Structures are given as structure tokens and as C-alpha cells.
Amino acid sequence: MPATVDRLPEGAILLLRPDRLGDVLLTLPAFAAIKQHWPDRQVIAAVSRYTAPIVSACPLVDDVWALPVVDGRGRFDRDSWAGRARPAAVISYFSDFPNAFALWRQRIPLRLGPSSKLAQVFYNHRVVQRRSASVKPEWAYNLDLSHDLIRQTGGEPGSVPRAPFLQFRDSAADSRTAFAAEHGLDAEAPWVFIHPGSGGSAPAPTPADYARVASELAIGGCRFVITAGPDELPLANHLATAMADLSPLVYHSQGGLVDFAANLRHADLFVSGSTGPAHLAGALARPTATFYPSLPTAGPRRWQTLAPKDHRFAFIPPAGADPFDMASIDYAAVGRRLGAFLLSRND
Template identity: 25%
Template sequence: MKAPTNILISRTDSLGDVVLTLPVAAVIKQHFPEMTVGFIGTAYTKAIIESCPYIDVFVDKEEFLNQPVTLAGEPPQCLLHILPRAEIAKRAKELQIPLRIGTTNRWFHWLTCNKLVKLSRNRSHLHEAQLNLKLLKPFGIDHDFSLPEIAELTDMSNLSVLPPQFATLLQADKFKIILHPKSRGSAREWDLNHYVSLIKLLDTEKFQIFISGTANEKAGLQPLLEAVGERVTDISGLMTLPEFIPFIAACDGLVACSTGPLHIAAALQKHALGIYQPMRPIHPGRWQPIGEHVKVFVLNKTCNDCRVDKTSCPCTQAIQPIEIKAYLDTLYDDIFVH
């Protein structure tokens, strides 16, 4: 198949999902260096998309659905549906984009796409990022990418400059760790009391601890902040995403459940410490962050006890603060002592 001169990658959901899609752009550029790569996203994820040097054009989802779109002055020639969305598939057909790639397990792709890839995410043992790359098969790219290979393909180096008011918060002689307790409801969260215990276990002469979260999560973080006092610096609700990304890059590590900032930290080659569940499909085999410095905390078991009742997740709460403290101490020694 003759390769098009441009392509639109479509992934319009959350931060972590978009981070795990960036390697698709990298592989396309490796194989077709002259191809213009566009990415359909949302205002929420724009900063992540624009941080990737392999993506030439950000296209807002609403603009794609309602306005003419060009890539380097040309109409789109290919649309790759990483995340199936019926309205985007319909619009791509209306625009008569010549090559429209989707999966066989979405009925609307049979009506709107002209190249289908057999791919079932729910039944797969592959990581989400590996599944994304499977959709490049129509271009003759049928390599089974390992997670270390994908880590090398993940690039978020086009960063905004960290504003001075945030840069001055950082202490160069300490291990700068961000704790991000909330997930906007996207993941099973570690109890705030565990974060309190972890903070009290960490030596503040060695660690500078930041608490991050969105403005909407700030109220929910108050019990934690009141319990730990001046041991932490509260940055929740203070930064936009284009500011938070370079702030993560300026720190040494981040602790969180399966949420966007954890994936961002891993992509920036920071120490990303993730708290996960031993349950498909939210287990780390499918959703762990990808990077050179990733550590996952998860029980060594298979569990489905809270599949229906998500309000309590004993496997998440069974991860003990002392485990994470011990790992952070090792990281501190590696960086500042050895």
C-alpha cells in the first residue's frame, strides 16, 4: 500500500491514554519521516500532544467535527482510530478521507472505515500501548513491540518553560517527590490515610514532598493536608497542565494510582511509582506506566472481589506505606549517596 503524505491519529479520552498513544506517532515518523502527523485530541489533553516532537499538528476534536481540517495545507489522507468514536468515524467518512483505519469489533467501523484490523482489547494479554501499535498493521508495521522498546519511543521533550513562581519552590539538595492521591474517579485510589502515613515516614531532610491535584480535588485533599501540616507543599489547583508537566519534569518522582500524572512522569523518565490492582482489565499488565524508571506496587494474586462494588478495594489498601517508603529510601541513596 502506498503510504499517504499525512495522517490523523484519533484518541480523545484522558491524559494517560493519550500518553500511551504517543509511540504510534513515533513509529509512523520512523517509517515515514516525511509524513505529516496530526493528532485529534481535546483541549484537556492538548499540552501532552504538543509536547511530543513526532506530532506536527494538534487538531481539536470539536474543530474536526465542525470545521474543515488541513494538515500542512492538505486535506487529511488517513485517519487512524486508536479510540473508537462513532461521531469521529462518521465525520471522517463525510470528509471522504481516503484511508480510514478502524477495528473489526466496532459495528460503526464496518460502515465508516475502509481498512479494518482484527483487534480485541478486552481479551488481550497485551499492554494498552502495544495494542495501539497493532493498528499500524495496514502500513506493513507488524512488529511485536516490547515495553522497553515503547519506552524509548515515548517522547515528551517539547515542554513549556516552568514559570519562575513554581521553579523557586524546588530544593536542589532533596529528592523531590510528588504525591498525587486522586484520579478524577478514573482509578481505584489508595486511601488518604496511607498517604498521611507515607508522608510521616519520609525524612523531610531528604525528601521534599508535594501534594498535587486539580482544583476540583482540592477540597477532598484537605484531611490529608491538615494531618501532615508543614511536611508537604500543597500545589493542588495551582497549575495548568502546560505548567504541571514541566514541574513533573523538574522533580525526581511521583506516586499515584493508575492516573494521568503517573503516565506523564514515566514518559518524562521520572521515577513513577504506581499503585495497582491484580484484576483484569485494570491490572498493571494492561495499564502500568511505561518508562525506564517505573515501579508498580500490586498484590501477587488474582482478585475479582470488588468488581461489582468499587467503593472498597482491599487489594489497593493492602499496599503498605512502609513498602513505598523503603523503595523511595533506596532511590534517595542511589541518587544522593552513591
């Protein structure tokens, strides 16, 4: 509910998250909290050109600024501000020096960001977070910044927004029927999507590991869909060979992030390492089974998906194993646990 006394100056609210897909998706609850509190304000997300299309599918963002990518991150340049009114406030959920300086140069009245790194000198409101301690999920750290802006301007935060955060033109039912017809799948059967690729720094299971999970997970009528981005087809085909007895479908996504996300809606379970597609499935409120190293800074507490708690599974190396030793995970036990989950859903 909007604040009774709103001390925020007139104008739009700019929300900056210029880094990787997973990071951006874990900021969607924070974006949603701002729109939830200020439904009549224009809420603008500034993200990299790569992630801009998927953020455009978030109904709680009114506009998206696609920033050119420099050194792997979106970055403001002179053209970013051409023809655009100065926002009333900006939240920088990820702070780096060039972007913080660009925001300061625009003289945006309220500039809020984390109290870390040299870039904090360009904000006039700062929040101490110490994210490296990893005591909260990443999405909660992001949400804290949105809540701070709400309180700074005289309001109280509302309920925590929940997935799904993305909408598409067609209904999920119609899209599932079309996907089934195109790929020869039974639309009534449970579909398990497995994404063997890993675009981040976290280690992932091998194709043989995923095949072991699938062999234990398989239930009557269950179909497997192996997903692959534009450069991941060889890895997907390797996994398909390892799972040949289960007749998996290889879904090679070449239509862009929005098309890929629209099809992830159909996953009755999404299995992967800690990578962007896992967070995409979570943002769609699909059940996720994710493999992580056991380090706090890279583990499931910090990098959990946005899937509902009882539909979110996390697996790490056992106690005593090297934190990055993914081979030490009991993949057969993982498969049995996930199979029981699918059976309970079908019942």
C-alpha cells in the first residue's frame, strides 16, 4: 500500500542491475516491491542489453533501459540519457565505479546503493549489507535496498513479492500444447528439463552425473527435455547420448531469452547447476533442483532460486568433501528424492 506521506520527489524510479542473468532475476522481487509500493510511479529497470528482453517480460516494470555491455556489465553512456527525464530516485543493486559516477553526474536527487567499494561515495543514501557473509539469499539483500528506499521516503514495505515474476502473450496451457505437438511429447505427462550447461563460475555435474539422476528419477510416462543455449549443443548432445535409453528430447534454444523462458514454463521439474537458467525457472515458479558447491558465498543459502520453498531442492557435496567436489554427491539418491517429489505431485 502506498505511504500516507510520500517524501519522494516527483519523477520516475530507476532500478539498476547491470550484471548477469541470474543476478538480474534475483533482483525481480526488489523491482516488484517498488512497483507494489508506488503503483502510480514509472518504474524503470536499467540492465544490460543481454538481459533487457527478459526484464521486459516482468509486468511490474514500466520501462527497460538496455545498457551497452562493457567488460561483461551494462554501463551508462552519454546516449543512455538522451531524451529522458531525470529520475527522482535510483537504486543501484550492484555497485561499480563507472555506473555510480554516471548517476552522480546526472544529479539524481536520491541515489541509494550498498555501502561497499569506493563507488559508495557517489550515493547520498547507503545501506550496510556485508553480502560476503552470505547470511541471506541474494534476493533478500536486493529486497533490503528497495525496502530502505520505501522507509527513507516515509513508507512501510508491504508483503514480500513471490514468483512468478514474468508474463507472456500466450497462456501456459496453449504454449505447452504447441510445444508438445512440435516435439512429439505427451502434453499430459510430467516433463523434467535438464540443463547441463554452466555459464557461471560454479561447478556443475557432468553428463554422466545427470544421466544417473535421470535413471533413478524416471517414472511411468516421465519425459526428459535437455535444454541448450546457442553455444551449448555439443554438451546437450553428450548428455543425450548418456541418456539414450530414456529417449530424451534435445531442445536447442535459438529464439532468444524470452522464447526460452516461455518454454521453461512447462517444466514440471528443472534440474541444473547454479546458473542463469535455474534462476529463470525459479522466477517462473517452476520446481527447481540445483547443484551447488558447499561454500557459503556460492551455496544454496545465498544463491537459492525464487521457486516456492517446498518446490526448491538444493544439493551440495557432503560434509568432509572438497566444497567443489561435485563427484562426491550421491546422484542416485538425488534421483530417488526427485522421483518421489514428482510422484507426489502426480498423485
